[in-house]
Amino acid sequence: MADEALFQFLHSEIIQYVNSAEPGESENGRCVSKLENMGFRVGQGLIERFTKDTPRFKDELDVMKFICKDFWTSVFKKQIDNLRTNHQGIYVLQDNKFHLLTQLSAGKQYLEHAPKFLAFTCGLVRGALSNLGVKSIVTAEVSVMPACKFQVMIQKM
Amino acid sequence: MADEALFQFLHSEIIQYVNSAEPGESENGRCVSKLENMGFRVGQGLIERFTKDTPRFKDELDVMKFICKDFWTSVFKKQIDNLRTNHQGIYVLQDNKFHLLTQLSAGKQYLEHAPKFLAFTCGLVRGALSNLGVKSIVTAEVSVMPACKFQVMIQKM
Numbered sequence: 001m002a003d004e005a006l007f008q009f010l011h012s013e014i015i016q017y018v019n020s021a022e023p024g025e026s027e028n029g030r031c032v033s034k035l036e037n038m039g040f041r042v043g044q045g046l047i048e049r050f051t052k053d054t055p056r057f058k059d060e061l062d063v064m065k066f067i068c069k070d071f072w073t074s075v076f077k078k079q080i081d082n083l084r085t086n087h088q089g090i091y092v093l094q095d096n097k098f099h100l101l102t103q104l105s106a107g108k109q110y111l112e113h114a115p116k117f118l119a120f121t122c123g124l125v126r127g128a129l130s131n132l133g134v135k136s137i138v139t140a141e142v143s144v145m146p147a148c149k150f151q152v153m154i155q156k157m
Numbered sequence: 158m159a160d161e162a163l164f165q166f167l168h169s170e171i172i173q174y175v176n177s178a179e180p181g182e183s184e185n186g187r188c189v190s191k192l193e194n195m196g197f198r199v200g201q202g203l204i205e206r207f208t209k210d211t212p213r214f215k216d217e218l219d220v221m222k223f224i225c226k227d228f229w230t231s232v233f234k235k236q237i238d239n240l241r242t243n244h245q246g247i248y249v250l251q252d253n254k255f256h257l258l259t260q261l262s263a264g265k266q267y268l269e270h271a272p273k274f275l276a277f278t279c280g281l282v283r284g285a286l287s288n289l290g291v292k293s294i295v296t297a298e299v300s301v302m303p304a305c306k307f308q309v310m311i312q313k314m
Binding site: 003005006007009010011013014017018021034038041042045046049074075 | 160162163164166167168170171174175178191195198199202203206231232
């Protein structure tokens with residue numbers, strides 16, 4: 001519980017600070033992109049540590065399963081609830097109770113602020129995948145808080 | 158290990174970002190003070206959770222012991238190695254292997270960067286104490302990395 005709280009509070013501080021340090025920009029502007037970049041570098045660092053003693057992954061799906069289970073559990077203390085794919089390079093990771101949205105009031109009232117609370121994690125996933133040799137674009141959407149879907153589009157090299 | 162890494166990486170990102178977002182300031186200027194403020198708010202939040210089920214503290218020394226043991230262990234995965242006091246409101250907390258300095262190369266080469274790596278934690282301690290009703294000034298010094306001393310000066314009301 002302690003670690004969860006530390007991460008949650010730090011994450012909030014970062015959002016608040018980045019938001020105030022990038023003035024005059026729209027919700028989906030530089031603030032979100034800065035947060036995404038931070039997440040990317042943290043994801044790169046984390047995945048190196050996490051996979052230090054892991055056997056080589058069989059394929060892309062194997063990598064995605066690792067992200068949904070081991071990686072997600074390490075960072076968010078729970079697994080992804082649902083992983084779907086069209087087998088053509090698109091994966092949808094659904095978290096029914098996303099850790100970093102739980103401190104926001106549910107309801108539609110704060111939906112517009114959701115992108116800021118998801119940007120870091122989008123970057124985190126992209127960074128982790130990137131260091132496993134999978135280039136991707138990661139986006140997120142919320143329909144009902146605190147549930148959340150991350151869409152990973154693999155970029156074929 | 159996972160949580161430690163997450164905190165460490167996030168902390169580094171914050172330092173880097175705050176440092177770049179507060180340009181034209183000296184090492185000990187606004188960057189350090191921003192980091193200290195972030196730490197303060199995180200410390201306030203954390204101590205509330207940590208002490209939720211803790212019996213009331215007997216006195217100031219009791220509070221300091223809690224910070225050195227329980228609080229430090231939750232955040233940095235180890236206790237403070239040495240706590241000293243002059244019994245007149247000054248406490249010195251020594252950590253012989255401070256978690257957030259371990260990623261810096263030991264030696265004098267990077268000593269000048271140490272303040273940035275300690276500011277958040279100074280705020281963390283000040284925030285935690287503040288929410289326990291103890292007003293203080295917290296400073297830190299490093300003589301040999303990664304050992305570090307935090308000095309807490311209690312402000313009598």
